[in-house]
Amino acid sequence: MNEDTSLGSIAVITGIFGDYDDVPPIPTGFDDAVLVSDKPIRSPWRNVVVERIGSPRLASKLPKFRPDLFTSCRSSVWVDASMRDEQNWLRGAVGMKLLTNDLVFFRHPERSTVLEELIASLELDKYRDQPLLEQVHNYQLRGFRDDLGLWAGGVIARNHNSRNVEFGEAWLTENKKWSIQDQISLPFVIWNLELSPGNFEEDQYAGPVKWIQHKGEFRELALQKRTRKKFRSKINTLVRLSKERNYSIIWFLIKKKALRI
Secondary structure, three states: OOOOOOOOOEEEEEEEOOOOOOOOOOOOOOOEEEEEEOOOOOOOOEEEEOOOOOOHHHHOHHHHHOHHHOOOOOEEEEEOOOEEOOOOOHHHHHHHHOOOOOEEEEEOOOOOOHHHHHHHHHOOHHHOOOOHHHHHHHHHHOOOOOOOOOEEEEEEEEEOOHHHHHHHHHHHHHHHHOOOOHHHHHHHHHHHOOOOOEEEOOOOOOOOOEEOOOOOHHHHHHHHHHHHHHHHHHHHHHHHHHHHOOOOHHHHHHHHOOOOO
């Protein structure tokens, strides 16, 4: 597949790092289809191999945040390797949305605030060594009010312009500085840069794009079950105590260091 630099050309971009996913089918109708990886992968996608610096999860952020580095198309849509466009919906929807928006996401299908995402993330083993509490507390101190809602990151459409380059670099900086949980840093970056992204009206999980579990998550979930019940009991107690004492829940959790289980 050849790159298309013509006006209105759109690339679809995905990534596989650390053998975390199987190669997905290419969504139909795009002018370029790019699979970015940390080792050569033979497939119908145009494979771009990059040197992996750091963990596979952190390395995978580069094509997600800066897709313009991997295609000459004027626009792109990042599609997580766990997503499937079985109804051939994606190309038409992205093309229409990018006519009136430079940046487009799905809204999160289950949560609507960074605080809710934080609490859900704290019980996951893959984030246990990440300073999520300190990260959100820092955002609060900087004036972030957590009233923008929450976006999902599995599908991201954008026009390749200087504003979105700035956005991608800022988002990458937060992931390097704080944590790889990019759904926590995303609303802060959007707020800090005063962006107004568009939204796909459909539900990312129940809509025309299908999500399948990451191959690597089957191993993680087996380990996770050991601590989940204990964690949920503890977090419920701490949330109740913070409300009774009129503390900020984030400050209270940091002060207690009570979630280091």
